[in-house]
Amino acid sequence: MAETASATHVRHGSSIGQPLTRRDGVLKVTGQARYAADNHPPGMLHAALAVSSIARGRVTALDIAAARAHPGVVEVMTPANRPPLALDPDAKTGPFVFRMEVLQDDRVRYAGQPIAVVIAETLEAATEGAALLAPRYAAEPVEAGLDAADVFVPEMVGPGAPAREGYGDVEAGLAAAARRVEAVYETPAQYHNAMEPHAVVAAWEGDRLTLDTPSQGLAWAQDRIAGLFGLPPENIHIRSPFLGGGFGSKGVISGPQVLGILAARLVGRPVKLVLRREQMYGPVGHRAPTRQRLRIGAGEDGGLTALDHQVRTATSRFDDFIEPAGSVSHTLYAAPAIAIGYDAVRLDTGTPLFMRAxxxxxxxxxxxxxxxxxxxxxxxxxxxxxxxxxxxxxxxxxxxxxxxxxxxxxxxxxxxxxxxxxxxxxxxxxxxxxxxxxxxxxxxxxxxxMFHGQARAVLRRDGTGLAELGAQDMGQGAWTALAQLAADSMGLELDQLEFRAGDSRLPDAGIAGGSAHTATAGAALHNAGAEVIARLAELAMADRRSPLFGAGNAGVVARGGSLLRRDDESRGESYGEILARAGLEEIEGRGSGAMDPAVQxxxxxxxxxxxxxxxxxxxxxxxxxxxxxxxxxxxxxxxxxxxxxxxxxxxxxxxxxxxxxxxxxxxxxxxxxxxxxxxxxxxxxxxxxxxxxxxxxxxxxxxxxxxxxxxxxxxxxxxxxxxxxxxxxxxxxxxxxxxxxxxxxxxxxxxx
Amino acid sequence: MNRFDYVRPASIAEAIAAAAEPGSAYLASGTNLLDLMKGNVVRPARLVDLNHLPGLDGIELLPDGGARIGARVRNADLAYHPEFSRRFPAVAEALLSGASAQLRNAATVGGNLLQRTCCAYFYDPASACNKRDPGAGCDARGGENRLHAVLGWSERCIATHPSDFCVPLAAFGAVVEIEGQFGRREVPLEEFHLLPGETPERESVLAPGELVVALRLPAEAAGFAAHARYVKLRERTSYAFAVVSAAAGLRLENGVIAEARLALGGVAAKPWRARAAEAALAGARPDAASFRRAAEAALAEAAPSGDNAFKIELARRVAARALLLAAAGTPERLPALPASAFAPVPGASLHG
Missing domain, CATH: 3.30.365.10 (Aldehyde oxidase/xanthine dehydrogenase, molybdopterin binding domain)
Structure with missing residues (x-):
């Protein structure tokens, strides 16, 4: 395994590259891993969503009296009594801030949109209460399908790529081609369907909020909720140790999660809200359908002369996420001319979202x-x-x-x-x-x-270490892979390392998405480990009583819980010995990870x-x-x-x-x-x-x-x-x- | 889910009395009923729990070669009963091609007969459905109806019966034993389910309170054991309803078909016994041409109910395939992929 260029102390130790089983595997197969919906704080109530069965129009009536009269129902939240928000949920304050439906009005903009929340002593009562609302609507004609009328050319696609890209003269390339293929391919709408539905257990204590909810990006979630409720982010404590799959649908906080928080606010008690499976087909994103027209030219020798990839996709009527289906054509095949373009229709659906790849x-x-x-x-x-x-x-x-x-x-x-x-x-x-x-x-x-991530690494006098960051294990094994990276960066065996993740109080590890989590969080851990080792080495090398005294020029190697002289590995001492002599219980390092702009x-x-x-x-x-x-x-x-x-x-x-x-x-x-x-x-x-x-x-x-x-x-x-x-x-x-x-x-x- | 009464009767008579009250529903394993209740598709006022009644869970092999199956026998227990599956291999094959292993371990024989359609509009209380709400209309007409009926449908309803199990039962002349307030009666399975006509909400001949207590396969059904198969076309290898399916049985004498049985699944509101096809096969040679003619006869009256004309030709092909496989002989053991086109074919290759 190669040494990395920058950090002289790092020799990759025994963990990276090992096919270790999941450290949380036993917890999961024995049912001890605590997912969001497994939490039941004292006094907790259950909330159930009532969702729209029309895709466009207005809610004209809800039988709130019938729902309230149902035994066990505590409260019905509608636009009339929904606690206020500090920020308009339709405000577009950033490209990754998606508009959400949190009972701001009586409009229905897609089927399956939440239109009320029933809060009750039991899930059964809440569910029946929601059914008793028997909504009436003023329905309006619906736009569905890729042939809808409202076509536009988006300003950007996916996370911010241009909607028109390319180089060379595609038409000339096609005209000159000995062989041409022109074909239209269609892909359907798909839904993430994580095994674990979106769930939230929300508990307010004054203006402090504790949330158990699955999130692929704790700091984003924290910021979004803080913005909506007008609170400092540190007042929002999110615990998300495990996700039962996310695939992008838990990348941003969704409307139903916010509704759970609002419900808890309304009733002044902790509330749990879990989406039913069918409720995951609306407010929590999907992969938009596409119709892709490809025109390819090739010469007699089989060399491409042109590649034209034009994408029609769909977004909602009220927000934009444009499935960047042309992006593969940026990358894969050499051609003297490439053109990639998009248009999109506006449909009465929930807004599409990132969905795996x-x-x-x-x-x-x-x-x-x-x-x-x-x-x-x-x-x-x-x-x-x-x-x-x-x-x-x-x-x-x-x-x-x-x-x-x-x-x-x-x-x-x-x-x-x-x-x-x-x-x-x-x-x-x-x-x-x-x-x-x-x-x-x-x-x-x-x-x-890579995104931006931070981590903290601690070495303790007893010879163990701690690595922590707000990273996400959504089933991919981050608890294990990141711990392996941390252990090697700190020169510890894996069983000497305590690893903490999945909590917003830990350093922000960025979002678990874009296949970038291991690289981002791993780099942060790596650098945190490097820093704590460097600080420890400084202590030792400056101390005449240490066998490492004066090793500065040659450098030290961290391995197996000890620092060793690089020029003579028989000389060294354990982390515990160094800390004890310095009178320290522990020593910490912090690190961050991000893509180097020069690399990009x-x-x-x-x-x-x-x-x-x-x-x-x-x-x-x-x-x-x-x-x-x-x-x-x-x-x-x-x-x-x-x-x-x-x-x-x-x-x-x-x-x-x-x-x-x-x-x-x-x-x-x-x-x-x-x-x-x-x-x-x-x-x-x-x-x-x-x-x-x-x-x-x-x-x-x-x-x-x-x-x-x-x-x-x-x-x-x-x-x-x-x-x-x-x-x-x-x-x-x-x-x-x-x-x-x-x-x-x-x-x-x-x-x- | 609404509030409902729960009744646990101690005898069949008590069960029938309780279930005869309006708004009652029998609960067996609940693999279908509970889903429907959770979705507010049905809202019974009273559940009459059959799970503790004695005497409904036996598999009796009758000395004449037939079998009598208690209504509460689990699908998996029946399919894996060695002697039952030896006598009625196509029934076992159909059972094992249905639902998922978990559902088969719970679902009962009687419940299978009475499962509701898989029509998405029936399952969706926001859609118009004459079956759920008589007179409301049918949103499946003109909707997403690719997998809907091509035989026996009406303007009021184009739903299909989703059972695999019932298809060979219809083919092989199973009889349903029913008990009610006015005594016991028997109805051939072929006549047990009703076509929609003007009253799609009526799905079977059962009167209020009537209980399916057992199912009988006649001795003559076992006469097809050497040449009996079920074939199911589906969109994934397990846990999918049939696009179309067919059960076929042949009695061969001197290289000629003495008697044939054929029923289709996924095509109508009931398992579809194809008697015209059976008649066309009697005395014919067991070859591809005969089977294709029979399949044509089986679908002679078929008509698309929507975007599903393709099902008619696929049903012909599945019927012909089931007959061809039956002619090739029942395999020694049930294939690992029951009823699948990917199950190995005994003897020669099917396709040129």
């Missing part, structure tokens, strides 16, 4: 399908075609990649899968039962980002991968099954291969879901999602994913950040969805461009 997931399935179509048009193997158009520098920026082991991913994935010898033409392979067999591939990519200026930073899929299709019935998936991913330093593999598996399964299963079925007459439950909103079951393999491709990134860490949380979906779609085409010869692929489109293709 936002942009890249939707864009990847379209781009990878189109590239596959072009490979065929050029008579080239899809892998050969991708290698022919390999981007040596990032196409959109011309910057070199900080590292890019994609060729290794292609090679290792293809070898493991057995890609060689794949017939170029579709419908050439059958299994022993006569089922059609197809092989497809896709390139995976996701940017390596000089390098494009992305993780990459290659995914190979096998599917089988029944030729008469159209029944599809992914039978084999091999992904090979290069994402810089791998902190914990077991957890990383788990992230890749999860992403790859989501890719299968994207290609074959997942969609919100909306009744366009009403703007309502008709399958707002996990029975009918299909995600793969175990039997849909028989064989998964994720190869961790070696990649040393000397630039991206001192630890060389990229991110692994989101890349798995990208590449996979396209690989599965391409495999379905290869099996059947039918190119389905609307996802998820419906079995009848395969079975009845070409039928009368």
């Amino acid at each position: 936002p942009g890249e997931a939707s864009g990847s399935i379209a781009l990878e399908s189109a590239i596959d179509e072009m490979a065929l048009a050029c008579g080239m193997d899809p892998l050969e075609f991708r290698l022919r158009n390999y981007a040596e520098v990032e196409p959109i920026s011309g910057k070199p990649f900080s590292s890019k082991a994609l060729r290794d991913c292609y090679a290792q994935g293809a070898a493991r899968f057995g890609w060689a010898g794949r017939p170029l033409q579709p419908r050439q392979m059958r299994d022993e039962n006569g089922l059609l067999v197809g092989w497809g591939m896709g390139t995976a990519t996701f940017p390596a980002l 200026e000089h390098y494009a930073t992305h993780a990459h991968g290659a995914v190979f899929a096998e599917v089988k299709v029944d030729p008469e019935l159209g029944q599809i099954r992914a039978t084999r998936l091999v992904g090979a991913f290069a994402a810089g330093r791998i902190v914990n291969p077991r957890l990383v593999r788990s992230q890749y598996y999860g992403g790859m399964i989501w890719g299968v879901s994207f290609a074959l299963h997942e969609q919100a079925v909306m009744d366009k007459r009403t703007g309502r999602v008709m399958n707002a439950n996990l029975g009918e909103y299909h995600v793969p079951v175990n039997a849909d994913v028989p064989s998964l393999e994720a190869i961790l491709v070696d990649e040393v990134d000397p630039h991206v950040n001192p630890l060389g860490i990229k991110g692994v949380g989101e890349i798995g979906i990208t590449g996979t969805a396209g690989a599965v779609a391409n495999a379905v085409w290869h099996a059947t010869g039918v190119r389905v461009r609307r996802f998820p692929i419906a079995l009848e489109e395969l079975a009845l293709a070409g039928a009368e």
